[in-house]
Amino acid sequence: MYRSHTCGELRDSHINTDVVLSGWVHKTRDKGFVVWVDLRDRYGITQLVFDEDRTSKELLESARNLGREFVIQVNGSVIERASKNDKIPTGSIEVLVKELTILNTSKTPPFTIEKDTDGGEDLRMKYRYLDIRRNPVKNNLIFRSKVAMEVRKYLSQQGFIEVETPYLIKSTPEGARDFVVPSRMNEGQFYALPQSPQTFKQLLMVGGMDKYFQIVKCFRDEDLRADRQPEFTQIDCEMAFVEQEDILNVFEGLTRYLLKEINGIDVDKFPRMTYDEAMKKYGNDKPDIRFGMEFRALTPKGGTFGFDIFDSAELVVGISVPGCANYTRKQIDALTDWVRRPQIGAKGMVWVKYNDDGSLNSSVNKFFDEAALLDMATQMDANPGDLMLILAGETHKTRTQLSALRMELAQQLGLRKSNEFAPLWVVDFPLLELDEETGHYHAMHHPFTSPKPGQMELLDTDPGAVRANAYDLVLNGNEIGGGSIRIHDKETQSIMFKHLGFTPEEAKAQFGFLMDAFQYGAPPHGGIAFGLDRLVAILGGQETIRDFIAFPKNNSGRDVMIDAPAPIDTAQLEELHLKLDI
Structure with missing residues (x-):
């Protein structure tokens, strides 16, 4: 048995109890006749004591030779601490060590494993596994896990079914750049990593899974910033036989539930604002209304x-x-x-x-x-x-x-207070955006978004005036979720593709599988996707997502810890039917 208790568990009630603890050496303090060691694990810190009156010379000497971040196991008795520390939960006790086992030694870490460390961001990302031992990062990951569990709990209670969708899919011309994966077995052909499970969740609606969700990795090959990574996580949801109001009500409920369960805050009001009003009043479509x-x-x-x-x-x-x-x-x-x-x-x-x-x-x-x-x-x-x-x-x-x-x-002026939360629905977005460089329209959300009822005919006369049956959920000036009511019939989808510049042949080649599915009784449906990374950061009182991701990329899209992306050898390239001219 490596441990009977964790390093954050022992209290006054455990005094005179024999315990086994394991963890990392956080600090040592040698006063000559006594050595104190702070032992740390995920749960907290317990002070160990070795003294010349109650500890053998060999054990005392072993304690003096312990280095920072050594992994050790101790057997001992819980005793009352003479000089109590009210800053930690275990501060009224210590463990008088009877046996010490070094499970593994450690090099001196390149930065201090403390709340306020001396390591810069690049150094900490290179040694991320050490950074995770620090309370701020560790607690952020625990917090993220709690949010994800509460999301699953709420959606499951609402009758949603979690379904996994494929990661190796087909590249499409809409949205950001795809990450592509060469196929060894199909020379000259490529998979793409999904930017979203969009078409698959629509197919699940055709399949009768009328309430779907998935906490899913998505990938976009685009420029990075503080709240964007090349791989990110979505809470992806879709519902059948719904109108916009149904979806807004369900996901207001999710947001209200998370704010209550995670932050202990009751939020009653979810005001709504049109896109045009948001742009006129605040100059952007995700205004902070705090x-x-x-x-x-x-x-x-x-x-x-x-x-x-x-x-x-x-x-x-x-x-x-x-x-x-x-x-x-x-x-x-x-x-x-x-x-x-x-x-x-x-x-x-x-x-x-x-x-x-x-x-x-x-x-x-x-x-x-x-x-x-x-x-x-x-x-x-x-x-x-x-x-x-x-x-x-x-x-x-x-x-x-x-x-x-x-x-x-x-x-x-200190008006953006992290402990205040102001959600807002932004609705009635333009269906299409004009690209000033090309002069062509493209979908503001994606090509499967339905226009508002009664506006389809405007596509031929005034496409810029058509409003989308789409909605974004904004929290504290950040878009945390966005979705729409989808097109669910082949004819309407064909018209949309035409206005986006697809020829019938191109539409069939790219999305024929979806158009075919619409011919087999596709129900009215719509959905929404929340950015989990951003949502967790905001609920955690921050706006930068990196510290809520276990192993993030840097601003160049590199994982400096494992040094990726990296070249692959010639044999692998040949097997994939690829040739690089350098």
Whole structure:
């Protein structure tokens, strides 16, 4: 028996009990006549004691020779600790060691295994198996497991069946780039790793599995960022014989259940907002509604502003920042420099201070008198003490720039509180997006999304106006889930493919299996997929997903621990009918 108890289990009630513990040496403290060792495992830390009065010389010497991260087993008795430590659950006891066995030695780790470590991110990713021993990462993985178990519990109680779908599938032209896998047995042909189990879950609906879910790995060969990895995990769900309202109700229920079970928070309201409203009020389709600073478009009172930058702009829009009229010129200049960065791309910013005494001054005083500034304040719902920040330019770009500024200010002002949760449904997305480079439309979600009822005929006359029967669930400014009601008949799906630029031959070659299935009694159906990595991070009070993934990739898509991707030898290439010209 390697252990009778864990290192986080022992309490006062165990005093005078003989125990066996195993774990890693966290720290040693040698006072000459006594040696203390902190023994750590996944469950906590227990202090071991070796002293010259109660411990043999050989055992005391062995304790002195223990290195950090040695794996050891001890037999001993639980005794009351003389100097108690109220910072750990086992802090009132210690174990007087009678026997010590070294199960394995350890090299000195390249960084300290502590909550606040001296290891940089690259070093910790290289030695991720050591990083996992640190409480922050360990606890994040335990937290992720708990969330996944609660998801399964809720969906199972709602009658969903978990079904696994294939990982080796067919490459399709929609969405991001596929990761492809060469087939040894079929020369010159390739599988793709799934970006989503989309078509398979629709086929399951045709097969009568009317409530499906799967916690599934998906793969996209695209540029990375803090909340994106080349392989990620989805909570993938589909339901048959449903309308949009049915799906929203079920997955409001899931979100409400998780917030209660995981965070102990009751959330009653799940407001809904159209895509157009979200873009107009917040400049993006996943707004953080935990705080205000809604956009306000400005219009001139007499038909013209008399200020060329505003008059030549497609949109003049601003936000009112509560209580910030006392910002110094240095602080405002820093914000102006921030929006001028290439990542944001604004050419400049107008500011107006609505002072506590009711007076107004601005960066454009020579163009606007106080009456004009007061009219701006009225249009922007500003109050004395507020700072108004205004951008002007092309509509979409200006909204995007102001949205980034709004989020930056919220971060600086401490308005994005990790223990507050504000869910939001965004609905009525455009069905199609115009690619400005090619001039062609592509599906905003995917080509299987149904248009809103009664809008199919608009595809021929005004495709950009067609709204999708689609919905995203946003939590704290992050999209955590998205889905739609699907097309479920061959004729409608054929029309959609045509408008996306597929010839009938191309549609049949790519999606013939799905079109054929629709001819055998496909029910009305729809679904949603949650990003588990992102959901877990937000529930855990963070927005970066990497520390909630056991073995993540870096920003270049590399696993620096195992050094992947890596070349393969010539024999493997030949077996796969591949040849690399280097």
